[in-house]
Amino acid sequence: MELGGAVTIFLALCLSCLLLLSVWKKMHPGGKLPPGPTPLPFLGNLLQLKPDETFKSFMALREKYGPVFTVHLGPRRVVVLCGHEAVKEALVDHAEEFSGRGELASIDRNFKGFGVALANGERWRQLRRFSLTALRNFGMGKRSIEERIQEEAQYLLEEFRKTRGLPFDPIFFLSRTVSNVISAVVFGSRFDYEDETFLSLLRMINESFVEMSSPWAQLYDMYSCVMQYLPGRHHRIYHLIEDLKAFIAERVKINQASLDPNAPRDFIDCFLIQMEKEKKNPNSEFNTKNLVLTTLNLFFAGTTTILQSFSLKPLLPPKDIDISPKVSGFGNVPPTYEMCLVPR
Numbered sequence: 001m002e003l004g005g006a007v008t009i010f011l012a013l014c015l016s017c018l019l020l021l022s023v024w025k026k027m028h029p030g031g032k033l034p035p036g037p038t039p040l041p042f043l044g045n046l047l048q049l050k051p052d053e054t055f056k057s058f059m060a061l062r063e064k065y066g067p068v069f070t071v072h073l074g075p076r077r078v079v080v081l082c083g084h085e086a087v088k089e090a091l092v093d094h095a096e097e098f099s100g101r102g103e104l105a106s107i108d109r110n111f112k113g114f115g116v117a118l119a120n121g122e123r124w125r126q127l128r129r130f131s132l133t134a135l136r137n138f139g140m141g142k143r144s145i146e147e148r149i150q151e152e153a154q155y156l157l158e159e160f161r162k163t164r165g166l167p168f169d170p171i172f173f174l175s176r177t178v179s180n181v182i183s184a185v186v187f188g189s190r191f192d193y194e195d196e197t198f199l200s201l202l203r204m205i206n207e208s209f210v211e212m213s214s215p216w217a218q219l220y221d222m223y224s225c226v227m228q229y230l231p232g233r234h235h236r237i238y239h240l241i242e243d244l245k246a247f248i249a250e251r252v253k254i255n256q257a258s259l260d261p262n263a264p265r266d267f268i269d270c271f272l273i274q275m276e277k278e279k280k281n282p283n284s285e286f287n288t289k290n291l292v293l294t295t296l297n298l299f300f301a302g303t304t305t306i307l308q309s310f311s312l313k314p315l316l317p318p319k320d321i322d323i324s325p326k327v328s329g330f331g332n333v334p335p336t337y338e339m340c341l342v343p344r
Contacts, residue, residue, distance in 0.1 A: 042074065134271070220234040268291065
């Protein structure tokens with residue numbers, strides 16, 4: 001019994017040493033990285049960063065190590081660029097070298113390197129070139145994106161009029177408006193503002209963004225090798241994105257069934273036509289998986305980025321909006337941005 005116990009302890013120590021060695025090698029790979037604080041095994045530099053003041057922590061490290069430095073978020077290496085000059089040098093002056101996408105474990109299992117937003121190398125170049133061209137020249141002589149925006153603005157004004165001067169949250173209205181402009185481009189048509197499918201999509205997009213920004217997702221990104229086997233909230237984002245993918249895949253099937261190569265109606269049609277053109281090209285990245293995920297990238301990013309811009313800073317009040325405290329309460333409750341429309 002004593003021999004068996006000793007062997008068990010010895011094996012446990014060996015496994016622990018191998019695990020620490022593996023983590024250490026991952027945190028100290030070959031090649032030269034920018035300077036930075038010395039990381040601890042498994043924890044990295046987490047103890048040197050304040051969770052509620054990450055920006056200030058990075059600024060303090062900048063003072064010590066310069067505008068470009070390396071930190072370890074758990075076993076994950078991150079190179080931080082601080083300041084306009086450092087960012088410009090990397091992303092503008094050396095755009096090609098820094099064009100790759102880093103790993104984001106919390107959503108990589110959904111995308112697996114497909115789709116324009118998370119692709120790399122030749123796949124990214126093909127999808128990016130096509131997407132820019134399709135969006136720029138979308139419609140092939142039909143209504144421009146500007147006209148679609150103007151049309152949607154009329155629906156937005158109509159919704160504003162329905163408030164009859166009562167305070168309201170503009171984000172709710174703007175979310176549907178922005179998404180409908182994107183929908184018109186990628187799906188070829190807009191949704192009614194009260195459409196249940198449309199509202200469900202917006203809910204899933206919003207929840208996905210919230211989950212991506214949650215501490216659980218950040219923990220998964222740092223310790224995916226462990227977290228992927230543990231139950232918890234960090235798995236919710238996977239199911240939300242899978243539901244969004246299922247919706248896009250269904251829309252692709254609808255487009256395939258009624259596709260007219262001479263009259264593309266939306267981004268999906270344009271992609272399907274390109275798929276047909278390159279079906280004999282073994283190096284082509286135009287396939288159904290990239291179609292579904294690139295469409296999701298456009299719909300998701302086009303909706304969330306604009307809405308977060310509205311959500312994170314106050315809107316400058318137009319001339320026809322009264323924000324006096326006595327009328328709308330806006331001055332007393334700034335975070336809610338309550339507004340009251342006043343006819344000119």
